[in-house]
Amino acid sequence: GDSVTQMEGPVTLSEEAFLTINCTYTATGYPSLFWYVQYPGEGLQLLLKATKADDKGSNKGFEATYRKETTSFHLEKGSVQVSDSAVYFCALSSYNTDKLIFGTGTRLQVFP
């Protein structure tokens, strides 16, 4: 069945470091891909999305590119801030079933 695998955390970085959080997926058909973020004490919110191969989603300095050939949707940011500390979830939505599946989440901790 459809699934999402993302790297385990926590990821610990210094401010202004480069961030990569890996995400790979397994799906039939052509899913849409998402990154959600959960800040401490808050609910999940959409960070960015991509709906077809080679699309690049971007928001707040974060980027992710839908790579069909490697079934990946890695999240990147060139320079992280302390305020980026949160849990990041990769997710996919199946085209033919509308099933919405999340990865296990990756905790990011950024220190000054």
Next chain:
Amino acid sequence: SQTIHQWPATLVQPVGSPLSLECTVEGTSNPNLYWYRQAAGRGLQLLFYSVGIGQISSEVPQNLSASRPQDRQFILSSKKLLLSDSGFYLCATTGTARSNTEAFFGQGTRLTVV
């Protein structure tokens, strides 16, 4: 815009007691609806989802069931709770059935089975 109402916010129930968590959606019709359980280290586990009234897909065989008696109402139930049912339960919607739209989440229910 759509809004999700989920209640109660916290619940403490004894083992063997029944459960009913309710979720309602405003601002959209014929929404896709989802129940998740969020546990530390396991992320968001999809329990059930529904693309229409009376249509329920179960993802994880377990002690829980779901029902959708009305278009914008989604209920999570159990006849007899187990200790392992403790967790944080989230209801979500992607609005009118589309696979590429943003999901909106309720505030969640923290369930503790004692």
